[in-house]
Amino acid sequence: MARYNAWQNRQVMPVLDAMPQADLCRDRGAFFGSLLATANHLLWGDMLWMSRFDPRLAAPETGIPESVALHPTAAAWGAERFRLDGRILLWAQGLRAIDLKGEISWYSGALQRDMKVPLTQAVVHMFNHQTHHRGQIHAMLTAAGYRAPVSDLFAMPEEA
Numbered sequence: 360m361a362r363y364n365a366w367q368n369r370q371v372m373p374v375l376d377a378m379p380q381a382d383l384c385r386d387r388g389a390f391f392g393s394l395l396a397t398a399n400h401l402l403w404g405d406m407l408w409m410s411r412f413d414p415r416l417a418a419p420e421t422g423i424p425e426s427v428a429l430h431p432t433a434a435a436w437g438a439e440r441f442r443l444d445g446r447i448l449l450w451a452q453g454l455r456a457i458d459l460k461g462e463i464s465w466y467s468g469a470l471q472r473d474m475k476v477p478l479t480q481a482v483v484h485m486f487n488h489q490t491h492h493r494g495q496i497h498a499m500l501t502a503a504g505y506r507a508p509v510s511d512l513f514a515m516p517e518e519a
Contacts, residue, residue, distance in 0.1 A: 360451075360486040360489075361444075361447045361448045361450070361451035361452075361486075362448065362451075362515065362519055363486075363512055363515055363519075364405075364444060364447060364486065364489050365444040365445075365447070365448055365519070366515050366516070366519035367489075367493055367508065367510060368440050368441075368444055369441075369444075369519075370508030370509070371398075371493070371496060371500075371507075371508055372433075372437040372440065372441070374500060374505055374506065374507070374508065375394060375395070375398065375433040375436070375437070376433045376434055376437060378394070378433065378505065380432065382394075382503060383395045383432075383433055384396075385503075387499045387502065387503065389495045389498075389499055390495065391426075391427050391492075391495075392427070393427075393499075394496060394499050394500065394503075395430075395432075395433065395436065396427035396428070397427075397492055397495050397496055397499070398433075398436055398440075398492075398496060399426060399427050399428065399429040399430055399436060400423070400426040400427050400429075400492065401488070401489060401492040401493070401496075402429055402430070402436060402439060402440055402443065403419050403421070403423075403426035403429050404426070404485070404488050404489075404492075405443055405447065405485065405489065406418065406419045406443060407419055408481070408484075408485040408488075409443065409446060409447060409450065409485075411463060411465055411481070412450065412463075412478075412481075412482070412485075413446075413450050416446060422468050423468065423469055459478050459479050459482065460478070461477075461478055462475050462476060462477055462478060463475070463476060463477075463478045463481045493510065494510075497510060
């Protein structure tokens with residue numbers, strides 16, 4: 360799933376980067392409004408989850424409401440997305456089955472309470488969250504007349 364995430368983001372980066380800023384920031388009726396806002400929220404979520412999985416990584420300094428404004432342009436978003444995808448890949452490649460045993464605890468700002476779930480569930484959630492919001496990005500691109508990238512998992516190249 361880490362490879363799939365990086366592959367999907369590498370495909371969407373040039374599409375977003377080529378869009379006029381007005382198109383990128385236009386409210387398209389998605390949960391977070393625009394393409395850039397949704398991409399920013401997704402990046403923010405990955406940063407947050409990875410800081411929980413790997414304490415060497417810093418958590419975002421903002422909450423969900425501010426997550427949509429993490430980066431003002433597609434280029435700035437793409438640079439940070441590329442860096443984080445590399446970190447996610449390295450983390451995933453270094454995992455052993457034993458590393459996924461046990462539970463993870465954190466305070467949820469969204470739910471305003473302490474949380475504790477199996478670590479495997481939290482990892483699956485991070486990847487599911489990515490797929491959910493990339494689906495929104497795909498739908499917004501298609502509705503706006505842009506060519507959305509192939510998203511079928513079976514179509515992912517071996518070298519991705």
